[in-house]
Amino acid sequence: MQLADKDLISIQETRLLLKNAKKAQVELAQMSQCQIDRICKAIKDAAMANLERLAKMANEETGFGVIKDKIIKNYFASQVVYESIKEMKTVGIVSSDEVKKIFEVAVPMGVVAGLIPSTNPTSTVIYKALIAIKAGNAIVFSPHPTAQNCIIETVRVLKEAAVAAGMPEDCIGCVTEITLEGTAELLKNKDTSLILATGGEAMVKAAYSSGNPAIGVGPGNGPAFIEKSADISLAVKQIIDSKTFDNGVICASEQSIIVEKETEAKVIKELIKQGCYMLSQDEKKQLEKIMMTPKMTMNPKIVGKTAAYIAEMAGIRVPGETKILVGVENRVGHDVAFSREKLCPILAFYIEDDWQKACERSIEILNKEGVGHTMIIHSQNQEIIKEFALKKPVSRLLVNTPGALGGVGGTTNLIPAFTLGCGAVGGSITSDNISPLNLLNLRRVAYGVVELDEIRKNVERESKGQLARTVSRDVALDQAVEDKLDRMTDVIFEKLRNQLNI
Template identity: 65%
Template sequence: MKLKDRDLLSIQETRDLIVKANAAQKKLAQLSQEKLDLIVKAIADEAFENREKLAKLAVVETGFGNWRDKVIKNAFASQAVYHSIKNLKTVGIIKEDPSQKIIEIGVPVGVIAALIPSTNPTSTAIYKALISIKAGNAIIFSPHPSALNCILETTRIIKEAAEKAGCPEDAINCISNVTLQGTDTLMKHDQVSLILATGGSAMVKAAYSSGTPAIGVGPGNGPAFIEKSADIPLAVKRIIDSKTFDNGVICASEQSVIVEECIREEVMAEFMAQDAYFLSYPEGRKLEKFILRDNGSMNPAIVGKTAEQIADLAQISIPKGTKVLIAEETKVGKNVPYSREKLAPILAFYTEKDWEAACERCIEILHNEGVGHTMAIHSQNEDVIREFALKKPVSRLLVNTSATLGGIGASTSLVPALTLGCGAIGGGSTSDNIGPLNLINIRRVAWGVKELEDIRGDKKPEKFDDHPHKELIERILKQVLEEMK
């Protein structure tokens, strides 16, 4: 087969998978909540059992992150997500309110097209399969080409486990001949009900432009503000933990640190004590050339690499054991690389006069990129935290925690998820951490509780003697009776 025919193969495979998924979903929709829950548990258990194998496959294939942290992500995607959804009602009667005379019925949306990124490939596939099947939907994965094999293996493992537990065949599948044309076919097909898009900005934009309802996430570019009342050693520790977790590839991770002038030196000293390296001005200029490509997008050469690997790339000498590279910055803009999203252990460092100025700087950074996504604040001042909560254009304001782990719901009580909505301000359809309830329609059955007179506000007389037109009615009735004689 000639290379030019690969697009046709991909389109045909995708169409075939959609037909099979549609038939499987009709069977899936007939299953009870109890049966769906058994299938979901089987998927979670098998994915957890294979967490290390899949993590290593992902690192070998993509070159992003490190396998030990990907093991944790696979465990999170399987067990933490499972435990958060296992008791949810998603199909059949999910809620009854006798006092208001309303019943809510969960209805699966149908076939879901799931775009899977290369940064978190196996964990995202596991997570999306769990929330889709829990909601009674079939799912087709469209994998990033650079993570194809590990996603195919993840699909095989969870598909076999699901079908052994009674899941209809072909309710879980993955495109193996991956092309843009195949993915485009998947997103635009009239038998696909919803797109669940996790990936780069271009792919998410394509999902929203496809004509099919979509839930997508934009880029993260979360600032982390360290306020003067914070426990500075702990705040720095949390930021470094977050930024080095899987080498920074989770989009909720911190991208810049903002501090008040009065604690600048203390914060910098603490970062250095915890193995961060502050780049000199010339070193910072050398590294920034590797952060963005000529078209303004993130350079994949730095994604998911260690600080030492990135320093080698930029030909910068740093101490052995350096965990994070930090560059002091004063500007924000599309052409200011450090102020943009960097899915790697690289941070921008801003110093502001006070917390009010820091607040405005955070807003500026977010509107430059990452608006609607996530930011963190480290503070013991409840008034300042409240002011940040009221003003920041984000869907998740994380307080005194790692942004990476807090954003996905691992270190907070947010819904455990690997797709984080950015809301309307971020160009998305929801600000939720996406779960099964985002993947169903709710049919509401409502009994009448008022009559037109109640809505108008008319007073209904309790007795005829109280009727406002009693005398007129009596006269008319008398006249009718006399005429009848």
């Protein structure tokens, strides 16, 4: 019987990819660290040889972002990620402690399901392929339907190079018949060992409710607080650099600016000087009409577009070189568009009385959306930075750096990654920037160091000691009570003698 319906074809393709990947992964798991590393280098080299071509494909197919920035993201996902993981021990015995007599063996998860978003399609494929294979796992990719061609081509390029370097052929696979039913099969299939989910909130929730282990990323909605001690000119530059990088599609990018009232004028002046456009209240209302869909989800038509393009969509006239559209806001909520995640060059602007109020406002924003993800602070006051670190419900607090590149480890020493865990508060299994170490288990081999008889003797000795200490304490207390009664009796008799003049 030949399948005709697309959903059935997609499900069957997914099942076959998983079945073959599971068999191939058994072979991959037998390889040495040297062999695994050779495959990873081949993946990196293939990506590096195709940086520009894949970036152009992603831009042309999705209409998102900036080609030159997508080239940088592909470079980051290949060369930078590779350099960060190449010395990791991920095969065989990875650590040992002679004193405690324990050693640890790396155990691959098995088959990873890699969900790929349309915002960072080619770079996310490169990154996930590298970390999955480095950890000894096979990976089956599920492309976003609006970026399927560039994703499928990226997978083809990487797989070809990896197989030539010795990888079992089916360790990297990609669904080509893309349907919701096929994606659901990938998430729920018994051959899926772990889901690595990067995408919209609905997709991440589906991953966590699939019944299989999952590492997902919730929405980013990071506020950037410019505290009064900051270098305001530099802070504004870094925010603009971040929010205009690939037109703001990286989820760690800033979504709002919070300032103290005393620096409000200075920050606004600097924003305008560096190419931002401050919206009037009427213009802000016009823009709000196109920022969200009727269901109050992000309008895909503005994602990854330039500020000038978005302004024209909204019927607002701005200079052609405008970098970011900025709107003053004083509310936070699901139906307040400017307080939500905006994967494009739009920023909310909040004005607060002092840093304590700014702290409260940032928590309010994050708790409505973006909790567990990322926040940015620009400050030279270490005490205030520490206060923010102690209280903000985020997994990454970035200091004096652009949010987009700081969060993924480009301008900070965080682990380079395109999957950013949001911790339990954000509904994620981890708060890490995801690396190969998150994609393997550790088998702990522990030698016996004590016998049961010895444990019994220790317990008996401790019990007797505790009993002796208790008795001693009780005797001491009894003596203390007796001494106190004697003193009280002496006092009473002394008073009686005095009264009777004896």
